[in-house]
Amino acid sequence: MTEQQVINCPKCGSNKVKENLIIKKVLIAAALIFFFIPVIGWIAGPIMALTAWSGNRAAKKKGIKPMKCDDCKNVFQVDEDKFVEFKKQIG
Numbered sequence: 001m002t003e004q005q006v007i008n009c010p011k012c013g014s015n016k017v018k019e020n021l022i023i024k025k026v027l028i029a030a031a032l033i034f035f036f037i038p039v040i041g042w043i044a045g046p047i048m049a050l051t052a053w054s055g056n057r058a059a060k061k062k063g064i065k066p067m068k069c070d071d072c073k074n075v076f077q078v079d080e081d082k083f084v085e086f087k088k089q090i091g
């Protein structure tokens with residue numbers, strides 16, 4: 001990964017941060033549950049998907065991005081503007 005100095009972890013100061021993709025993972029998990037577990041999946045799958053989706057929408061509205069530190073596994077949020085700059089630096 002290219003060294004970037006735009007976003008540092010607020011906990012340990014490391015610059016080894018990346019976009020937190022937990023919401024996308026939850027959506028994929030929900031889809032799998034939905035398809036492969038009858039009854040429970042048909043109930044839990046859409047609820048999980050909806051929760052993740054609305055969380056994602058709320059984050060987008062506020063213009064914030066969830067980030068995760070690779071060093072201390074701290075999860076934090078940054079402004080959308082900062083995230084765009086971050087993306088530019090890591091290519």
Ligand SMILES: [Zn+2]
Binds near residue numbers: 010014069072073074
């Ligand atoms: Zn950290």
